[in-house]
Amino acid sequence: MVRKVETALVQAGRAPVKQYGFVNPPLKRGSTVLHASVAAKKAVGQRAAFEPVENYGLMGSETHFALEAAIAEIEGGTHAQVTGSGLSAITLPLLAYLNTGEHLLVPDSVYGPTRSFCDSVLKRFGVETTYYDPMINAEGLEALFRPNTKVLFTESPGSHTFEVQDIPALAEVAHRHGAKVFLDNTWGILHFAPFEKGVDVSIHALTKYPGGHSDIILGAVVVNSEEDWRWLRLGSLETGNYASPDDCWLALRGLRTLHVRLKAAEAAGLKIAQWFAARPEVARVLHPAMPSCPGHEFFKRDFTGACGLFGVVFKPEYNAEDVVRMIDALAMFGIGASWGGFESLVLPTTGTIRRSAGTGRFEGEAARFQIGLENVDDLIADLEQGLAVLRRS
Numbered sequence: 001m002v003r004k005v006e007t008a009l010v011q012a013g014r015a016p017v018k019q020y021g022f023v024n025p026p027l028k029r030g031s032t033v034l035h036a037s038v039a040a041k042k043a044v045g046q047r048a049a050f051e052p053v054e055n056y057g058l059m060g061s062e063t064h065f066a067l068e069a070a071i072a073e074i075e076g077g078t079h080a081q082v083t084g085s086g087l088s089a090i091t092l093p094l095l096a097y098l099n100t101g102e103h104l105l106v107p108d109s110v111y112g113p114t115r116s117f118c119d120s121v122l123k124r125f126g127v128e129t130t131y132y133d134p135m136i137n138a139e140g141l142e143a144l145f146r147p148n149t150k151v152l153f154t155e156s157p158g159s160h161t162f163e164v165q166d167i168p169a170l171a172e173v174a175h176r177h178g179a180k181v182f183l184d185n186t187w188g189i190l191h192f193a194p195f196e197k198g199v200d201v202s203i204h205a206l207t208k209y210p211g212g213h214s215d216i217i218l219g220a221v222v223v224n225s226e227e228d229w230r231w232l233r234l235g236s237l238e239t240g241n242y243a244s245p246d247d248c249w250l251a252l253r254g255l256r257t258l259h260v261r262l263k264a265a266e267a268a269g270l271k272i273a274q275w276f277a278a279r280p281e282v283a284r285v286l287h288p289a290m291p292s293c294p295g296h297e298f299f300k301r302d303f304t305g306a307c308g309l310f311g312v313v314f315k316p317e318y319n320a321e322d323v324v325r326m327i328d329a330l331a332m333f334g335i336g337a338s339w340g341g342f343e344s345l346v347l348p349t350t351g352t353i354r355r356s357a358g359t360g361r362f363e364g365e366a367a368r369f370q371i372g373l374e375n376v377d378d379l380i381a382d383l384e385q386g387l388a389v390l391r392r393s
């Protein structure tokens with residue numbers, strides 16, 4: 001029976017009858033798995049490469065498989081592989097799919113460490129990267145394809161600058177050229193159905209909303225065909241990828257409440273983004289659900305909702321030091337990396353983002369806000385006094 005996402009989040013990866021009646025699957029830690037005989041070990045070993053079968057700790061345990069089943073289902077894919085971090089969920093499929101002499105296309109708005117990986121490791125291995133404007137259309141993208149282009153990487157919305165990409169149109173071009181489409185879908189969790197929009201490999205930092213409590217580092221890669229599963233799973237086994245079962249267990253627990261936490265973050269984030277948009281100190285709000293965000297039309301068409309992470313561009317009369325002073329004055333916003341936890345965060349973003357295709361320039365200094373589960377009026381009161389500090393600077 002097909003179940004809706006709220007139901008899947010509650011039920012997926014659980015089998016109480018097999019778990020001595022306990023509601024949740026066990027947290028299994030371990031390296032060695034014992035077998036009844038050499039023949040039994042051999043039979044399990046043959047299946048364990050591509051099936052969720054316990055054979056050796058590195059290949060996964062019931063705890064990993066439970067989370068992978070749940071993530072695959074909510075993404076609408078056939079298989080998922082958990083990884084030790086969100087960043088390794090990006091690097092693993094890039095390593096698994098690309099060969100020396102090949103080329104990949106990456107949006108200029110990509111998460112910084114993805115860019116570093118392309119510019120260092122992939123470059124050393126003879127894989128060339130071209131950065132493209134995330135707002136490129138199908139025609140523009142077509143011109144960037146080469147006979148050796150094997151991967152179109154996408155991230156929508158973009159890190160820090162929130163450009164929403166026209167994934168279906170870009171995917172159509174990539175497939176016509178025989179390339180695979182990768183998407184860092186971390187922001188779009190539950191709200192963007194990757195495989196319905198032409199994506200082949202969907203990537204998540206489970207560190208963010210699935211974890212939800214700022215206490216784990218974890219990633220997942222999801223695919224929707226046996227062919228892609230073979231590439232991904234072999235890549236995982238061959239590179240020694242592993243995720244802590246403790247973190248998998250916590251992520252699975254996080255999934256049970258993901259829907260309500262995300263709804264709350266979406267509502268609070270939108271309320272605060274709209275409040276910012278009406279402020280005289282603000283030039284523009286970079287929230288995909290608002291028309292001031294590049295690619296808003298694709299958000300309206302392709303997403304079913306938003307999370308609580310967005311950007312604010314301040315008017316040009318405020319310089320970088322002014323924005324830093326404002327951020328330092330905020331009492332309810334932690335200053336730190338990451339997002340998707342229960343607590344609100346803020347980071348200055350201008351000057352920290354790297355670009356090479358000439359995109360991402362704004363009229364003023366910018367900051368990124370992650371809205372948590374605090375009372376929204378408390379947050380707004382804090383922002384109000386922060387803006388007073390900005391005005392005084």
Ligand SMILES: Cc1ncc(COP(=O)(O)O)c(C=O)c1O
Pocket residue numbers: 085086087088111159184186187204205206207217218219338339
């Ligand atoms: C869009 C995006 N993808 C991937 C990652 C990497 O996740 P992790 O910190 O788990 O490596 C991040 C982390 O900030 C991110 O923002």
